[in-house]
Amino acid sequence: MTDVTAMTATQIAGLVAAGETSAVEVTQAHLDRIAAVDGQIGAFLHVDTEGALAAARAVDVRRAAGEELGPLAGVPVAVKDVLTTKGVPTTVGSKILEGWRPPYDSTIVQRLRAAGTVMLGKTNMDEFAMGSSTEYSAYGASRNPWDTDRIPGGSGGGSAAALAAYEAPLAIGSDTGGSIRQPGAVTGTVGAKPTYGGTSRYGLVAFSSSLDTPGPCARTVLDAALLHAAIGGHDPRDSTSVPAPVPDVVAAAKLGATGDLSGVRLGIVTEFGGEGAEPGVMTAFNEAVDALTKLGAEIVEISCPHFQYALPAYYLIAPSECSSNLARFDGVRFGLRVGDDGNRSLEEVMSLTREAGFGPEVKRRIMLGTYALSSGYYDAYYGQAQKVRTLITRDFTAAFERVDALISPTTPFVAFPLGARTSDPYQMYLADLFTIPSNLYGGPGISVPCGLSDGLPVGLQVMAPTMADDRMYRVAAALESAVGTLTPPAL
Template sequence: MTDVSTDGVRATRASNDVTGLSAAELAEKIASRELSSVEVTRAHLDRIAEIDGELGAFLHVGGDEALAAAEAADAAVAAGEAPSALTGVPLALKDAFTTTDAPTTCGSRMLEGWMSPYDATVTARLRAAGIPILGKTNMDEFAMGSSTENSAYQVTRNPWDTTRIPGGSGGGSAAALASHQAPLAIGTDTGGSIRQPAAVTATVGVKPTYGTVSRYGLIACASSLDQGGPCGRTVLDTALLHEVIAGHDARDATSVSAAVPDVVAAARAGAGGDLSGVRIGVVSQLQGEGYQDGVLASFREACDTLTGLGATIVEVDCPHFTYALGAYYLILPSEVSSNLARFDAMRYGLRVGDDGTHSADEVMALTRAAGFGPEVKRRIMIGTYALSSGYYDAYYGQAQKVRTLIARDFAAAYEQVDVLISPTTPTTAFHLGEKVDDPLSMYLFDLCTLPVNLAGTAAMSVPSGVDPADGMPVGLQIMAPALADDRLYRVGAAYEAARGPIG
């Protein structure tokens, strides 16, 4: 068996191994021409070839395409025309974003082998920034899941313990980062799918303010909740990537035109470690019964660290957060039911039963039965029921009212404090297969992250320690108001610097 244990991950951090460097360090070395993008990209492709057979982080690896992009990045640097601060630094892209040079499957048989005729806006911005794309990462089918066990193609394993889940739905991106197969990654966050994998793999993940990163070319799960975002191993790395992908896009009707805060400056300022004058709220509803002892202990230590940096910490009550799970699992399936109606076997993707003996309706039914996995079918059925005549007001309508109350809880809290904090997940990573047959237990793993998506605000998960009981990472969630994403980076970078290395 390939060694991808904690010690195996640590081994990549040797000073002579470029895969052990942060994205910011790599960017500096590429800009100064101490390293070439081709060298850096090839080193990560070699790392993928070495260990990903055991981890299953990637669904597709585009070595030739990545090296061609790296050559172009090196040429731009040599000509003094580097287009971004991350020029030449390679990246892993979640397979929910369309790409013209690689299949986009969204982890589903429904789109097996599908080649998009256009790039997503996020993909295009990465290319314009001179960032080579190493490949497409594994995910729960159509981003529906909390463990990356719902992929139609393979299971992804946690690099800290290969018997455990790497989180979901973006477990592939998180596992690629944690195992040093990529220095940067892109994920999507509908109910925690960036932050939750970050927490259980000791990486950093940010869910930006809704509408500040374009959804054009992001295959929809739930349109009012989905948000692409940056993933990295440090707060600064994540900020640098956030700067590349954020900004208004006229092709996304939900894109906001407000300026994106200077998240890179905030991360650099925060690394100085001074949080004097910052007010931090601890959410009463996101701790206590049902939370793992080691998770709560790590959270208390994080609070002490933040207090030591000069922050003022107060308890904050958000009473309607207790209804977030129920509201989310009515709103999301309803939007899923609508969005996934487009996969009808008529225009693109899988087609079953097209032998001349079946009607169009029969082909559609056969295709959807064969192409969608159990979790996707479950959510489509729940959503269709919630939207049906006679039940719309009782279920979907009521859930939207709860969503408004949760947004009001956030607004009231931010009148008292600058940011809110909580554990990112109630427990550390569970074992593969442990919750597959218990959907409700699986859904509860996202308990802390769901409210942010319902409100459309911003949040980050940053590593906060390791539970000594199982040796697995724990995450600290930092939440900020809409369009105040820079607060996440200031607090997160200050905490990261004070906390020191994890594990």
Template sequence: MTDLTRLGAAELAEKIHAREVSSVEVTQAHLDRIGAVDGTVNAFLHVAHESALSAAQAVDDALGAGDAPASALAGVPLGLKDILVTTDMPTTAASKILEGWVAPYDATLVTKLRAAGIPILGKTNMDEFAMGSSTENSAYGPTRNPWDTDRIPGGSGGGSAAALAAFEAPLSIGTDTGGSIRQPAACTSTVGVKPTYGTISRYGIIAAASSLDQAGPCARSVLDTALLHEVIAGYDPRDSTSIDTPVRPMVAAARAGATGDLKGVRVGIVKELYSDSYNSGVRGSFDAAVAQLTALGAEVVEVSCPSFEHAVAAYYLVMPSEVSSNLARFDSMRYGLRVKDDGNHSAQQVMMASRAAGFGDEVKRRIMIGTYALSAGYYDEYYGQALKVRALIAQDFAKAYEQADVLVSPTSPVTPWKLGEKLDDPLAMYLSDMCTLPTNLAGHCAISVPSGLSAEDGLPVGLQIMAPALADERLYRVGAAYEAARGELPTAAL
């Protein structure tokens, strides 16, 4: 009998809709897989057995009654990053300060998933409040990489990516503030997309940095990711940053790209995102990927984006500044953890004690950096300067896209490192996102597609493809063409 957990989302949907297999069977198979391996991987913080099977049964009942599928992915289960609020399971953002909290409403993205008939398997692990590059900052223990359980799966959305690589889910949702979808995708040999800012609702996503956060789809193939992207995209009047524009034809672009023809497509290699200091296996994989794109008929050119060299510095002023503002709401007064609530302490003392106990070290670090950057006397020197760099990065992108339709780089300059290896070196951790940060600062879109295993250490490597705002379909055309030409890759042995 076919192992249902090894099938992709598109194939599962086809079988479910043809009633060759039930959504309940597919969902139960993935719940069983979670039960078998998640004690090792720790990809899930909460597993929603009953509600997932109930949603699956509803899909089967509708199909049995002759109704058309609610969406192209109806019946295919999914893992949801634990930063999107849900009414039927806890939302903790992997923080002790929200332990056990259940929201009074669903995020818009969750509402779309439910309407599309997609069972939610549970909430996936992450770096606390989406701050980190390794999923080691979770208050509930690190997620382990299914390729090597002594190594990190990337972050902040390591749980969403690891669930895919471990075959615990065929689809997942992540959020990407500075690379939190793409870098885990690269670390786990999965596919992850950071959509154009404003094209997927942020309503109901616990905010870290509001001008950077963006939810996006994750899967094991470009087509599966495109199918999920079209389900969750669209204008939302409840999100003031939402763009009222038609959903791009991502699925059609992925299917067209899979034919393998990139003639007429201009691909730009970003000089500043390619360095001799990178892991040699990453460089070799990237060079091979560029050669493959050339063989498919793409015109490859080199472009320069000088301001990208300052992206890490700018990001780690803009992002913490917004964190400092957004996390002020966790004051222990309305919801969440409350310490020293015995009637003998002032509100200020309760607040201070609760935040000290509830926030982890990385969250505290970024709150302090952001508060300092926004303080009187330093605002213009730090935050103001960072905003100027952000504008220059957008200008560099605009010039680059005059020469190329898409830009490419390694997704991460390094392969997954060992758990604990960089916990005492925050700067080294921050530098792992150097290739992904510019896209977030500009509000553009990007995808990470597996590009094989590093010849240096045998660990997964990702190819990043970037496109201008509201040109997300370009990612899928080029990504699917490369994926088809690259061929099948090994999977994690877990």
């Protein structure tokens, strides 16, 4: 049998359902792969060997009993360490939660278990999901399997790196400003941000509550759609959850895989016309546009004039919400506690705990957000940013009256060397230049590989209207059928 770690999730599930292999064999193969290569990659913060094998055995018992298995039963999955997992460490990449084992599962994890997937462990990430390279993890950077001297994107670089290194066929990420799509682009994998509210935030450690969106990561569009279908849908425990079913993303991916985009109108955002993007990225993108045209899509230019203000608006809204959300990490209720020797006040203990527990990027954003929300500055900064968000939403609304979906490069550049941008936060923030608008709008976006630039992956982003996630899967799958998937050099 072909090496199971090189197979897609769809192929693995088919073999398990047919009894041609067992979930335990599949899981052990991936655990062995992690043991062999993760020392070079650093994708995982915690590998739950016992839990994974126990979950796999449960799938095998169900199959032996003749139970009908779900479409992803027996398939291993890696979970970004931003989602709570009962009894399994959840650190959010921060020292302030080092060793914390939550007493409950997030809704996403509950649904993964119900689908019969096998959780391998928790993946590395920028601390509290604040970063674009996974270099801001308190536990060391992850590395890109295409070139281990380069970043795997962020904040969910661990999940994307695990996929590209064949340590897992599926992974879960979260996307606040591009943290699923940007790692997907630079590692040659598929990353999808669902419609905001289309996947539950219950048990997702909050960064920016009006932006955070958990979603699927995979090596193929169909695998991502299957994972999206498994984790999506209304959750009454999340007040922002959309009370509507998930669009039929699996059917859309299968339709797209036929390579027929006749009657589909795709808009290229004029304001993303190559400014700030590397020439190699634009070359790969333009070649992908040509491929979409040959599949029958009609390409039109669309002006979204307020997209140019998305980056500054985001870096006021997200830090403002983070400064509020992270106030709960005070060294009193859970996690790290520093200076509690009986001689210090509660305020001193809280200050010492946060000083020791939060990293520099988290502190930077807390200070930015606290300032933007402070008396006398709220209207000038946070209030104005929310007005810009409304204008960006209107741009999207107007655009989708003319086209079915929008396309752009996912990120302006390919994976950059480790350490190249950590001393310049603004250059780091530019990684999310093309992804942030859809977070501010709340609509879905997906990154799919579209080629190489200097031997490194380039991603194409498809953005769709809210609750029209199926449209982006159709376009992404069609492009995948034309250009194929990408395979990194062997580790």
